[in-house]
Amino acid sequence: MLSEASVRFSQRPFPSGDAALLLRMATIFLMGHVARATKGNASRPNGMKGWQSERIDAICVISNIIGKILHKGFFMTEHVSVSKISNHVGQDVILKGWVYNRTDKGKLVFLLVRDGSGFIQCVAFKGDLQPETFDLITHLPQESSVVITGAVREDKRAPGIPGGFEVGIKDLQVVQAADIDYPMALKDHGVDFALDHRHLWIRMQSQWAILRVRVRVMSAVREYLDGQGFFNLDTPILTPAAAEGTTTLFETEYFDEGSAFLAQTGQLYNEANIFAFGKVYCFGPTFRAEKSKTRRHLTEFWMLEPEIAFCDLDGLMEVEEGMISYIVQSVLRDCAAELKSLGRDVTKLENISAPFPRMSYDDAAKFLIELYEKETDPDKKELLKFEWGMDFGAPHEVELTKLNEKPLFVYGYPSAVKAFYMEPWPGRPEICKSVDLLAPEGYGEVCGGSERMSDHDALLARIKKEGLPEEAFKWYLELRKYGSVPHSGFGMGVERVVAWLCGIEHIREAIPFPRTIKRVYP
RNA sequence: UCCUGGCUAGCUCAAUCGGCGGAGCGAGCGGCUGUUAACCGCUAGGUUAGAGGUUCAAGUCCUCUGCCAGGAGCCA
Structure with a gap:
């Protein structure tokens, strides 16, 4: 009420x-x-x-x-956002935004105006306006900032997001006439040029739509986990040591303490937090100095990492599939217009709901080895080369995800290819209680998680075996001395999920300002 | 780090066997009352990434350098 x-x-x-x-x-x-x-x-x-x-x-x-x-006589029009325009059909409104495109038809001009909340067509008829206003409109450069007064009407022909509505211009004030050399024409651009102009590229409809989906993914994550009783306790970005080896860390000076490193995971701190709060997650930027040059890698990306006390591998998979399902359904419901403008085939997302299929690493390896042996094309065969004990490459992930329309859990990887802290499989010490979630349509690994080692002595032995600095993990080992319990957690790469949901080729478009091995500008 | 491909107008791309560097978009001017990245006409716009080499002749072939992309490894 x-x-x-x-x-x-x-x-x-x-x-x-x-x-x-x-x-x-x-x-x-x-x-x-x-x-x-x-x-x-x-x-x-x-x-x-x-x-x-x-x-x-x-x-x-x-x-x-x-x-x-x-x-009667005094009433003035109000400023409305494009997203709310359908509530104002038949009314005069004020729009504040930017000229996205102009189509000049002689005595009729169409302006496609964006205001951050959407895109809407505004129409100017020569006969309805002062001659100088009409002349101004016919010469408005792309991206000029404007305040438009006009009447809202429904019209099926009108493009835009949401579309189907347009504004008949009664007056137009120019806030700033943009320079005529705006570099982002409404067409395809090369990667280098587009990224050099990322500060302007994000204005384009496709990028706007992708980043709106990103925002919805991030809010859906929080809604779901908060609703499940998780606590969002963020972990430090400046950290003293590595969780997964020291070769992929960004190093920075830290006063008189020597070096600090930009965090590549919050997991170890999450593990401390669960002993105080039970179920926690951290959600923030993560840094990896890997020299990876693929469509699935950034040096700075956002990772969600839930961690749960008293939770085994099965329990972890249930959290993952519940959360991913919620994210997908939230985006389908709330970003329908964005997905449509991106040309996304949403039928591929509609049936994404828990439970997800589960496959052991052993079975996956068996499948991949058979596939490799059957392949006759020598180039493809080389890419599919596989034997038990290897981690999956991108081509292997693609083949595995072709088996299902839903995301696929693969669990029980060899310990040798996974991080030191993963709990060994009971009775099979060569594999561990790890699980990766592979997104469909070849988007590959979107989540990676495991049940963590809970035994102090076993963990210490593993740290020594890996040659990791024991003193740096002193506090981490202590967690196993005072009320250790089985616990599990996973990391989800936000950009990979957004890329999958949007159906885009490269994850650099799924973050406002991407950082790659070759780029820190703008 | 390695492999492969690329660099031609502000942008996206053509240019056949080595033989006069072209289009579209964008920009300017003109035309058009329903366009969807409109269309039509005209105009301007070039040290072909840089250096060197072969040749009567190089955007095109060769060498080196720089930059970019895709992929591998690694990972979310």
Whole structure:
């Protein structure tokens, strides 16, 4: 009740200028009366909800009456966002945005205007406007910032996001006429050029849509985990040591303490946090100085890492599939227009729901070895080369994900190809309780996780065997001395998930300002 | 680090066997009342990444350098 009333109240058209001042003064005056009139109800057992919503309803009614009175002669148009334009059909509105494209038809000009919330077509007819205004519109450079006043109407022909609505221009003010040499033409660009102009490229519809999906993915992650009782406790970015070897770390001076390193995982700290909070996650940027040059790698990327106490490998997979399903369904529901503008085939996402198929590494290896032996093309055969004990390459992941329409869990990898902290498989010390989640359509590994070693002595032995500096892991080992429990966690690469959901080739488009081995600008 | 490919107008790309460097977009001017990255006409726009070499002649062939991309390894 309260929220509905609030929404209605906020959507109430508010005038501007003198009329606004008059209306606001009158409203404030009346609000005082309403407040006093309803104050006696504040002590209700039900608390605030009841009397607050009644009060807001009363204010709505009063302001609506005043608005209707002022509408005759005084009423001014209000600023609305493109995303809310469907609520204003038949009304005059003000749009504040940028000229995305201009199509000049002689006595008729179409402006495609974007305002951050969407894209909408605005139409200028020569006969409806002052000659100088019309002339101004026909010469507006791409990306000029404008304030447009006009009437909203429904029109199936109108392009845009959401599309189907357009604004008949009655007035247009130029905030700034953009320079005519705007470099991002509405066409395809080379990778280098596009990335050099990333600060402008993000204005293009495709990039806008991808980054909107990213935002939804990130909020869906938080919604899901928070709803499952996880605590978001972020872990340090400046760290003293590596979790997975020291060759892929960015190093920086740290006062008199020598070197610090940019974190490549928050996992070790998550493991400390679960003993205080049970279920936690960290969500932030992660840094890897790997010299990887592929469509799946960035040197700075965002990783979500949940960690759960009293959780084994099966429990971990249940969390992963539940969360991924929630993310996919949230994006399908809330980013339909974005996915459509990207040309994404959403039928490939619609049936992504838990449970996901599970395959052991042994079975996957058997499948890949058979595939390798059957392959006759020598080039393909070389790429598919596989034997038990190897980690999967990208071509292997693609072949495995072809088996299902849903993401695929592969569990029980050889310990030799995985990190030191993973719990050995009972009775099979050569493999560990690890699991990777491979996204369909060849998008590959989006999550990697494991049950962690919970035994102090076994972990210490492994650290020694790996030649890792024992003193750096002193605190980490201590976690196994005071109430150690089976626990598990995983990491999810946000950009890989976004790339998969958007159906884009390269994850550099799934982050606002990508950092790669060759690029720190802009 | 390795393998492969590329670098021609502001952008995206052509240029046949080594034989007069072209188009589209963008920009400017003009035309058009329903365009979807409009269309039509005209105009401007070039040290072919840099250096050297072969040749009567090099965007094209050779050598070196630089830059970029895709992939491998590694990983999320």
